[in-house]
Structure formats: structure tokens, C-alpha cells
Amino acid sequence: MAKSGKIGVLLVNLGTPDSTKTGDVRKYLREFLMDGRVIDFPFIPRWMLVNLIIAPFRAPKSAKEYRKLWTDRGSPLLFHTEDLKEKLVAKLDAEEYLVSMAMRYQSPSIESGLKELMDAKVRKIIVLPLFPQYASATNGSVIDKVMEIARGWQIIPEITFISNFVEHPLFIQAWEELGKEMMQQDQYDRYLFSYHGLPERQIRKGSVDNYCKLGACCNKYGPKNQFCYRAQCFHTTRLVAAKLGLPEDKVMTCFQSRLGKDPWIKPYTEDVIKELAEQGVKKVLVFSPAFVADCLETTVEVGEEYKEEFEELGGEKWDLVPSLNSTDTWVDCVKDLVETHS
Ligand SMILES: C=CC1=C(C)c2cc3[nH]c(cc4nc(cc5[nH]c(cc1n2)c(C)c5CCC(=O)O)C(CCC(=O)O)=C4C)c(C)c3C=C
Ligand SMILES: [Fe+2]
Ligand SMILES: [Fe+2]
Numbered sequence: 001m002a003k004s005g006k007i008g009v010l011l012v013n014l015g016t017p018d019s020t021k022t023g024d025v026r027k028y029l030r031e032f033l034m035d036g037r038v039i040d041f042p043f044i045p046r047w048m049l050v051n052l053i054i055a056p057f058r059a060p061k062s063a064k065e066y067r068k069l070w071t072d073r074g075s076p077l078l079f080h081t082e083d084l085k086e087k088l089v090a091k092l093d094a095e096e097y098l099v100s101m102a103m104r105y106q107s108p109s110i111e112s113g114l115k116e117l118m119d120a121k122v123r124k125i126i127v128l129p130l131f132p133q134y135a136s137a138t139n140g141s142v143i144d145k146v147m148e149i150a151r152g153w154q155i156i157p158e159i160t161f162i163s164n165f166v167e168h169p170l171f172i173q174a175w176e177e178l179g180k181e182m183m184q185q186d187q188y189d190r191y192l193f194s195y196h197g198l199p200e201r202q203i204r205k206g207s208v209d210n211y212c213k214l215g216a217c218c219n220k221y222g223p224k225n226q227f228c229y230r231a232q233c234f235h236t237t238r239l240v241a242a243k244l245g246l247p248e249d250k251v252m253t254c255f256q257s258r259l260g261k262d263p264w265i266k267p268y269t270e271d272v273i274k275e276l277a278e279q280g281v282k283k284v285l286v287f288s289p290a291f292v293a294d295c296l297e298t299t300v301e302v303g304e305e306y307k308e309e310f311e312e313l314g315g316e317k318w319d320l321v322p323s324l325n326s327t328d329t330w331v332d333c334v335k336d337l338v339e340t341h342s
Pocket of ligand 3: 211212217225228231
């Protein structure tokens with residue numbers, strides 16, 4: 001029998017507040033941090049921590065940060081994801097594919113993205129969480145949410161989840177091209193790859209047969225640690241650095257954006273900045289390849305706060321490689337991911 005209907009594609013990024021008002025930032029933080037895959041505590045302690053401590057105290061501070069980031073088009077995370085979707089639509093066969101876009105938290109919701117696809121009676125859905133390295137807090141959470149929604153449908157079409165795309169050649173090439181452009185303009189003493197951090201506990205919980213010890217084990221990426229976020233980050237660094245021909249002793253991987261007092265995966269970006277300054281390093285180029293779109297964590301945290309820290313400690317140049325956003329090679333990467341999972 002001939003197949004009927006298009007293939008639906010759902011692109012999902014993390015989410016961002018609806019505006020920079022403290023109330024909207026608080027609403028966003030509450031939804032985000034009440035996700036049991038993000039703060040992986042039992043419900044009551046999580047509720048108390050989020051609603052009595054983090055949301056009330058962090059919201060005004062975060063709102064200020066978001067004001068530095070906001071543009072005429074709103075939050076970069078959101079508009080870059082919209083641009084990515086539009087460019088993907090232009091490259092895919094319109095007879096075969098229908099693309100929608102959603103945010104895991106706030107708007108547009110995953111419910112609305114899936115509804116658009118289901119209303120068009122798609123025969124299959126491909127879900128692409130826009131996080132290159134798998135983490136339960138991000139990719140896992142998107143998959144969980146889609147399954148929760150699909151549970152309520154009478155007919156559940158075939159659904160394919162793309163778990164991660166850390167090794168996709170076009171993902172690596174897209175970073176190579178952006179890095180090259182920066183390196184044509186200046187020369188650097190060190191190349192820092194700063195990824196979003198995760199609580200160490202979350203890596204241990206996902207470690208198969210207790211393999212991951214959060215040490216040198218993560219320097220290799222293979223079947224035994226294929227879901228280890230830390231190992232995938234180190235692997236990304238190696239692949240991008242090799243493509244750019246960067247000398248091994250000038251490349252470092254580190255982890256940013258810690259929240260709370262529990263240990264997060266190391267080395268911490270703040271510590272590495274201090275070490276570099278102590279060694280007399282003057283010029284640093286920073287990649288943030290856990291993010292596919294510029295956002296608070298790249299533009300403000302890396303591009304402004306870490307830069308200030310480095311310069312206060314004697315550094316002279318701290319440049320951030322812009323994110324993939326909706327650059328051509330990245331759009332080609334997403335197109336290829338969709339077509340190979342069709
Ligand atoms: C690589 C992707 C991400 C992982 C893994 C991740 C884990 C994670 N994040 C928090 C807490 C916060 N993250 C915040 C912002 C934020 N996080 C990501 C991506 C990952 N998070 C992005 C793209 C953004 C930026 C969103 C934007 O609007 O630009 C924030 C909010 C900002 C702030 O108040 O500082 C928090 C809080 C935890 C706890 C966690 C893993 C457990
Ligand atoms: Fe985060
Ligand atoms: Fe590991």
C-alpha cells in the first residue's frame with residue numbers, strides 16, 4: 001500500500017522567558033526547574049527549592065541579565081530557532097515534509113508544535129532536540145514530554161527521536177567554519193571549549209555498569225559511555241579541534257553555568273580562566289558547542305561575564321565564536337539528520 005501523508009519534523013530547543021519582566025522570568029524558571037529531569041530531587045524538596053528559594057531570588061537577577069540579551073526580535077534563542085526552521089523548510093521537499101518548531105519550556109509549546117503536525121495528519125514524526133550532546137535534563141526531557149503528550153492520542157504515528165548528533169560531520173564542519181572565520185582575524189594563545197555543565201550526580205545515574213567515574217574515562221567516547229554527556233563534550237572538542245588543526249596543548253574543555261552547591265562536572269570554566277591568567281595567557285578564543293543558538297549562556301555569560309573576569313585577571317583578548325544559529329552548514333546538517341531518519 002502506498003504511504004499517505006507527510007513526515008512531520010519537530011525541532012525543539014530549551015525555551016526562554018516570554019519577556020524580560022521579572023514575572024515572566026520567574027514563570028520560566030519555575031517551569032524549567034520544576035522538571036524532575038533538570039532538578040532531579042523528589043517532588044516536595046524540589047518544589048520547596050524552586051518556589052521558595054531559586055525562583056524568588058534568581059528571577060530579578062536573571063531578568064536583568066535577559067535585558068542585556070534581548071533584541072527587537074526578542075530572545076535570540078527563540079528567533080534563531082525560528083530562522084533555522086524557515087531555512088530548513090526552504091531546503092526540504094515540501095511535498096514530503098512539514099516542519100514545526102517548539103520550546104521545551106514556555107512558548108511555543110511542544111503541545112502546539114505536535115498539534116500542528118497531527119492536524120496535518122502526518123504519517124510519521126521526527127523529533128530533533130536541538131542539543132548536540134545527550135543529557136537527561138535536555139534531550140531526555142524533550143523525549144519524555146513528547147511521549148507524555150502522545151500518550152493521550154488515539155492514533156500514535158511512528159515517532160523517531162534523534163538522541164544526539166555529536167558526531168555528525170556537518171555539525172563539526174559548521175563549528176570549523178565559524179572558528180576559521182575568527183582565526184583569520186586574529187591569533188590566539190589558547191582555544192577554550194566551554195560547555196553547559198551538569199550535576200555530577202546526573203552523569204553517575206546514567207552511567208552504564210558504573211563505567212563513568214567522571215575522570216579520564218570521559219577522554220574516550222565509545223559504546224561503554226555512549227550516553228555520557230561529559231564524554232560527548234570532550235569528543236566534540238577533539239573533533240572540532242582536529243578539523244581546525246589546533247595544537248592539542250592549546251585546547252581545553254570546561255563546563256559553565258553551575259547552579260546550586262552540589263558538585264557539577266569539572267573543570268569549571270571559572271577555574272580554567274584563573275589558571276590561564278596565572279600562566280600569563282593573553283588571547284583566548286572560546287567555543288560553546290553545547291549550544292546551537294546564541295542565548296543567555298553564550299552571549300552574556302561567556303561573551304560578557306567571563307570576558308570581564310579574564311580581563312580583570314590580566315587577559316587581553318577574549319573572543320567568543322558565534323553560535324551555529326541559522327548558518328548554511330548547520331541548516332544542511334539538520335536537513336541531513338531529518339532525511340537520514342526518514
Ligand atoms: C546544553 C544544553 C543545556 C543543558 C545540559 C542544561 C542543563 C541545565 N541548566 C540548568 C539551569 C539553567 N539553565 C539556564 C539557561 C539555559 N540553559 C541552556 C541549555 C542547557 N541547560 C540554555 C540554552 C539556556 C539559555 C536560555 C535562554 O533563554 O537564553 C537557566 C536560566 C538562566 C539563568 O537564570 O541563569 C538556568 C537556571 C540546570 C539546573 C541544568 C541541569 C541540571
Ligand atoms: Fe541550562
Ligand atoms: Fe564518563
